[in-house]
Amino acid sequence: MKQSKRGVQGLTVVGSVALDTIKTPYGQVERALGGSAVYFSCAARFFTQVRLVGVVGDDFLNQHVALLEKLGIDLTGLERVKGKTFHWKGRYTDNLNEAITEKTELNVFANFVPKLLKQHVESQYLFLANIHPKIQYQVLQDVARPKWIACDTMNFWIQSARKDLLQVLKHVDISLMNDSEIKMFTGEHQIAKAVKALMKLGPKIVIVKRGEYGAWCFCGKKYYAMPAVLLSELKDPTGAGDSFAGGFLGYLAKSGKTSAETVKDAAVYGTVVASFNVQSFSLDRLALLTQRELIKRRSDYLKSIL
């Protein structure tokens, strides 16, 4: 069978499913659908079959499940257990560049052990969203060798679980970090040096996220600078990085190619999908987004960057 040789088509994501309470200068939401795996999935769904592996509590509303299923996301890996769903409470000040965490209630997520089914194990593309590097490493040991593995992380793990993170990075093809994270992790203040240092540890592709300034995509010796899409209305930056990752890896999974040119195109899709995400709270905009809108904005974007 073709699939047993080449693995299962599509993309598996392991990460958080959350209820978010968020306040920005442009509004607020309470216990709205969120989490890295959710943002990622809702972005990647435009390109390929996405399979979400995560955990929620018994307070997770049926309407959330229904929405994700309607969007075509495979939830067979979404565990429901007794207790409360992971809850993040945060706010953003005027410039929207930095989230201030007010509360992190891990709840059922505290004991999360990803249970991978056959379709996850054999998935050709894998995204390890921002969770403890120990769990990321566990997943890496469980899966058959996917074509491409991407992983996200955060300053907290860089500081508290550096050794585990180093283990993970050894086996990862694509690393996504934001500007301050990669500098903190490598101890290099200049981005070119920081990327070089990170690549020595494993990843051959590095995405440096720069919030409203966009992202850099380093692919071997090549690199592409992508400004963020200019928006006239921005509401909530939560999930921008994960939706970027979803568009990026989703496109790679769809194309099946690994050339620098494909990586570049993927980064453009990541940028464009993420731009829709920040125009609303929660998944409101991504859930309504159409392929047609996506293609239109991509074309406008490409015109605006020389």
Added chain:
Amino acid sequence: MKQSKRGVQGLTVVGSVALDTIKTPYGQVERALGGSAVYFSCAARFFTQVRLVGVVGDDFLNQHVALLEKLGIDLTGLERVKGKTFHWKGRYTDNLNEAITEKTELNVFANFVPKLLKQHVESQYLFLANIHPKIQYQVLQDVARPKWIACDTMNFWIQSARKDLLQVLKHVDISLMNDSEIKMFTGEHQIAKAVKALMKLGPKIVIVKRGEYGAWCFCGKKYYAMPAVLLSELKDPTGAGDSFAGGFLGYLAKSGKTSAETVKDAAVYGTVVASFNVQSFSLDRLALLTQRELIKRRSDYLKSIL
């Protein structure tokens, strides 16, 4: 005569000529050649005849004059008076994004009254570097109508001389501000809104400078996002904005065109020239820069931005 109708070819800049004492994590210099008009001129010289209008004291070394003359900059508008040259002392911390001023000694610059000669008055292109808006306005009243006027400013004038700045902007075609300045000036936190507000006050072209993140170039209803050139070695960001402006306006002056396409090309040249400038202290790199290096880096840069 052709010139009397169309004005004098080339570009006049009115601004500071300074001696800078600067410390960055990568080294330091004492009383090195600097100043907005100098950085601007050394960048613009690749494209057109630049005429510098400024003032220095009797401590300004002959070698500085000799260097600028060697680079082809017209110094007939550089006044030499008794006293000390404008001296700026500042430092940068690790990320190089923000200058911390330790000392500003205006010296002879405190009483600077630009004395425009015929070739300045009739100049087709004019750059009002970062000086008191009152002086900028005075220059505007002295010149014949140039084809294009660009002006820079800073947070200090935005706060202390807002009314004067508003007067200047009314008559200006191109406004250059950094990200925080335009937001402070317009009271808008989102860049698209801030630019719209600024354009209502006069300028039809707005350059938003974002330090190591590059710049946005807004031209009427079009806009172009330009990431900064990725550098493996960065030494001193002083003069980055002025050298950008020099490359930008220099190219516009050379081409003589006013289309959005030309503005875009000009912004690329601004970005590329500025990238050389930050690779050394003072004018060291810009003074040695060749046309050939400039063209080579421009071509590499264009490949790196999709």
